[in-house]
Amino acid sequence: MANVNIIDHPLIQHKLTLVRNKSTGSKEFRELVEELSLLMGYEVTRDFALEEVEIETPIGATVEKVIAGKKVAIVPILRAGLGMVDGMLKLIPAAKVGHIGLYRDPDTLEPVEYYCKLPMDVEERNLIVVDPMLATGGSASAAITFLKKRGVKSIKLVCLVAAPEGIERMQKDHPDVDIFVAAVDERLNEFGYIVPGLGDAGDRLFGTK
Numbered sequence: 456m457a458n459v460n461i462i463d464h465p466l467i468q469h470k471l472t473l474v475r476n477k478s479t480g481s482k483e484f485r486e487l488v489e490e491l492s493l494l495m496g497y498e499v500t501r502d503f504a505l506e507e508v509e510i511e512t513p514i515g516a517t518v519e520k521v522i523a524g525k526k527v528a529i530v531p532i533l534r535a536g537l538g539m540v541d542g543m544l545k546l547i548p549a550a551k552v553g554h555i556g557l558y559r560d561p562d563t564l565e566p567v568e569y570y571c572k573l574p575m576d577v578e579e580r581n582l583i584v585v586d587p588m589l590a591t592g593g594s595a596s597a598a599i600t601f602l603k604k605r606g607v608k609s610i611k612l613v614c615l616v617a618a619p620e621g622i623e624r625m626q627k628d629h630p631d632v633d634i635f636v637a638a639v640d641e642r643l644n645e646f647g648y649i650v651p652g653l654g655d656a657g658d659r660l661f662g663t664k
């Protein structure tokens with residue numbers, strides 16, 4: 456069963472409330488989504504492997520720790536996932552970035568793929584898939600199925616707001632993928648939007664509505 460981590464640090468709850476507020480405009484929305492991604496990234500990277508290295512401080516020799524293990528790729532699900540990339544890159548500046556373009560058909564709510572560009576060595580990397588919204592879970596599940604077909608073994612999914620339906624779908628389709636969210640909301644409405652949620656994340660990020 457996938458591990459669901461709810462990262463509810465007070466700073467995250469505060470910023471998420473601002474993001475949810477419909478009177479928050481695109482500029483502030485973008486800034487907040489970036490800040491939230493950075494704060495969440497701190498927990499998402501908590502299990503990163505370390506190795507010891509010998510260094511010299513100005514005072515003397517010592518053995519200290521640095522990040523080791525597999526390299527990272529951040530994979531936003533377009534469009535809205537783009538808003539979470541810069542925050543993650545601030546923490547992991549050497550990460551590569553792959554892009555998966557999916558949109559949700561408004562009638563069927565099924566994901567439609569329109570773009571994919573991944574790092575050449577994607578299967579050797581630890582992947583962090585980012586998308587602000589986990590609603591039905593169709594988009595995240597399809598993106599992760601695709602990544603697994605490309606040979607990727609290690610995947611974490613990071614979303615700001617999830618619906619119980621999306622979590623259930625991910626646990627059924629991808630029990631091996633750990634999920635990190637800032638909040639699990641009540642439910643989906645009849646249009647597949649998360650209630651209370653934050654509205655359409657892509658439109659709010661890019662000012663398209």
Ligand code: PRP
Pocket residue numbers: 532533534535536557558559560564566586587588589590591592593594595621647655656657658
């Ligand atoms: C949103 C969101 C997710 C998807 C979640 O994208 O960013 O990718 O919906 O819904 P699901 O869990 O039911 O699949 P959208 O399809 O609106 O595309 P956009 O990011 O291009 O606006």
Ligand code: URA
Pocket residue numbers: 535588590647648649650652653654655656657
């Ligand atoms: N996609 C969004 O952007 N918002 C929702 O609430 C559900 C899907």
